[in-house]
Each structure stands twice: as C-alpha cells, then as structure tokens.
Amino acid sequence: MVTEELQTIEAEANQAITDAGSSEMLDRLQVEFLGRKGRLTELLRGIGTLPSDQKPLFGQALNASKERLTGLIAARREELSVQERAEREQAEAIDVTLPGRARPQGRLHPLTATMQDIKRVMIGQGFEFVDGPDIEDYLYNFDWLNFPPDHPAMDEQMSFSVDDTHLLRTQTTALQGRIMQHRQPPFRIATVGRCFRYEAVDATHHHTFHQVDGFSVDEGISLADLKGVLAELARGLFGPDVTVRFRPDFFPFVEPGVEVAIRWGNRWLELGGAGLIHPNILRRAGYDTERYSGFAFGLGVDRMPMLRYGIDDLRLFLNNDLRFLQQF
Numbered sequence: 001m002v003t004e005e006l007q008t009i010e011a012e013a014n015q016a017i018t019d020a021g022s023s024e025m026l027d028r029l030q031v032e033f034l035g036r037k038g039r040l041t042e043l044l045r046g047i048g049t050l051p052s053d054q055k056p057l058f059g060q061a062l063n064a065s066k067e068r069l070t071g072l073i074a075a076r077r078e079e080l081s082v083q084e085r086a087e088r089e090q091a092e093a094i095d096v097t098l099p100g101r102a103r104p105q106g107r108l109h110p111l112t113a114t115m116q117d118i119k120r121v122m123i124g125q126g127f128e129f130v131d132g133p134d135i136e137d138y139l140y141n142f143d144w145l146n147f148p149p150d151h152p153a154m155d156e157q158m159s160f161s162v163d164d165t166h167l168l169r170t171q172t173t174a175l176q177g178r179i180m181q182h183r184q185p186p187f188r189i190a191t192v193g194r195c196f197r198y199e200a201v202d203a204t205h206h207h208t209f210h211q212v213d214g215f216s217v218d219e220g221i222s223l224a225d226l227k228g229v230l231a232e233l234a235r236g237l238f239g240p241d242v243t244v245r246f247r248p249d250f251f252p253f254v255e256p257g258v259e260v261a262i263r264w265g266n267r268w269l270e271l272g273g274a275g276l277i278h279p280n281i282l283r284r285a286g287y288d289t290e291r292y293s294g295f296a297f298g299l300g301v302d303r304m305p306m307l308r309y310g311i312d313d314l315r316l317f318l319n320n321d322l323r324f325l326q327q328f
C-alpha cells in the first residue's frame with residue numbers, strides 16, 4: 001500500500017520537476033516533496049502499518065526515492081540556471097554599436113566670457129581687480145567723484161534708491177573712493193561688475209548692465225598712458241586691427257575728459273568714458289597733486305559681445321533663453 005503510494009508520489013514529483021520553469025519553482029518542489037514536512041517524509045508515518053520484515057525494505061525504497069528526486073532537482077536546477085543566465089544576459093546586453101548618450105554641455109555666458117577676457121588682458125597690464133558692492137553709498141557713487149550737490153550730470157545716471165544714503169550703483173567708478181581712501185600711489189586698480197540705472201529699456205540700454213573701470217595713480221601719468229592701456233585692452237578683445245578714438249567729453253571726475261570709441265571692421269562703437277583723474281579727487285584722497293596724476297576709464301561691457309558676435313539687442317543677454325545662449 002505505502003509502497004504504491006511512494007511510487008505514485010515519485011512519479012508525480014518527477015513530472016513536476018521536469019516541468020518546473022524556474023529555480024523558484026524547484027525550491028517549492030523541494031520543500032513539497034523532500035522537506036521535513038514533505039510528502040515523502042510524511043510516508044514514514046505509515047511505516048507502522050507494515051509488517052516488521054517489510055519495514056527496512058520500505059525504508060530503503062524511500063531513501064532511494066529521495067536520492068533520485070534530489071539528484072533530479074539538482075540536474076534540473078543546473079539546466080535552469082544556464083537557461084536563466086542566458087536570458088538575463090540577453091536582457092542586460094549592451095549594444096556597443098549604439099551611439100553614446102550626449103551629455104548636455106555647459107558653457108560660459110557671453111557676458112561672463114567677455115568679463116574674463118577683460119580681466120585677463122587687464123591683469124596682464126598690471127591691474128589688480130577689486131570688487132565693489134552693488135548697493136553703494138551715494139557718497140562713493142557721486143559725492144566722492146566730484147559731483148557737486150544737485151549737479152545735472154547726476155540726472156544722466158538716474159538711479160534706483162535703496163534708502164536715504166544708498167542706491168544701486170550707477171557706475172563701477174564708485175570703487176575709486178573706496179580704494180583711494182586707504183591706498184597710497186602708485187597703483188593700478190580695476191573692477192568689473194553690474195550697474196543699474198533707471199532707464200527706458202531698449203535694444204542698447206538696460207536697467208541692469210555691466211561696466212569695467214580701471215584707474216591708476218602714479219608719477220607722470222598722462223593721456224598717453226590711458227590710451228596705451230585702452231588700446232591694449234581693445235586689441236586683446238577684438239584683435240590687432242582695432243583702432244581707439246578719443247573725443248572730448250565731460251565727466252565731473254576727469255579733467256580732461258574723453259569719450260572712448262573703437263573702430264572694428266567699419267563700425268565705430270562708443271564704449272564709455274575716460275580721462276585724467278580730476279585734481280579735486282586726488283586732493284580728497286590726500287595725494288600730492290604736484291607729484292601724482294592719474295587716469296581713469298569706464299566702459300560698457302555689454303556692448304563688447306554685441307560687436308564681437310553681431311548681436312543687435314542687449315536685452316537678449318539677460319533673458320536667459322537657452323536657444324540664444326547656446327550659440328556662444
């Protein structure tokens with residue numbers, strides 16, 4: 001009776017093992033048939049009903065059956081693992097002939113690139129770069145720079161007020177007073193950064209723009225030094241063929257004052273202003289004006305990449321439209 005049952009169960013197990021489609025299924029079959037509470041083990045309970053001379057025979061038969069099934073499971077497991085590995089390899093296969101995934105590449109904003117170029121050329125001419133604050137004291141933005149109270153020249157630089165004594169700086173020239181208060185000549189200082197003016201915005205004027213200022217105080221400084229420094233800067237930015245032009249202009253903080261323009265190709269571009277530092281400013285700093293003189297210049301940065309890249313609207317720089325910015 002139990003012997004027949006053993007045969008039936010083994011046959012059933014045989015079939016199930018052969019049909020098993022995964023190693024998980026084999027695990028389950030192993031428990032189901034051979035585990036401690038598995039079906040073969042359960043058969044041992046029936047051994048009591050056998051005549052005692054048959055008990056050893058049945059025990060042997062049961063063990064033999066267990067061994068066969070264990071062997072069978074191991075064999076099937078091996079088969080399946082080969083098959084499963086092949087499937088996994090197929091699924092995870094890398095097609096080395098596919099093109100690589102392009103990584104989006106960052107680049108410098110054209111204004112940042114221009115400011116870096118400016119720094120490179122100016123540092124090469126012995127200038128030390130210093131940053132000034134965007135929120136500036138009226139004192140440094142205007143009074144220090146020899147603007148008499150209520151002078152109409154201030155109207156050309158309509159400002160954004162912050163409080164009674166502070167504004168968003170309208171010109172990087174504001175750095176002059178901050179430096180001269182605690183430095184003795186000789187020095188060559190430059191600064192580049194953001195400026196703000198309350199202006200009607202159009203293709204060549206923004207409320208937020210950038211300037212570079214440079215100034216130097218030393219013995220025997222003349223307009224020739226200024227022109228040499230500006231010519232070198234212009235050549236560094238626009239190439240060897242660029243010409244620098246000075247025309248008389250007025251700024252309260254220089255005497256004489258000039259407007260600076262450069263010719264590139266067949267266009268003239270007004271870049272900013274310059275001149276010899278007004279003696280009132282040198283005196284205010286406590287410098288001996290018999291011994292020292294200085295030059296100063298301030299140029300618009302935004303118009304440089306406009307000229308270099310042929311951009312006709314400076315508002316594009318601050319719009320942060322990647323379609324525009326990615327072209328540089």
Ligand code: FA5
Nearest residue numbers: 171173205206209251271272273274296297298299300
């Ligand atoms: C000045 O700001 C003087 N500080 C320059 C200076 C420095 C003269 C030292 C003498 C000695 P001006 O206001 O002209 O000057 O501005 C200089 C340049 O800044 C302009 O030529 C222009 O290129 C740029 N700029 C001025 N306002 C704007 C604006 N709203 N948008 C874009 N660029 C501007």
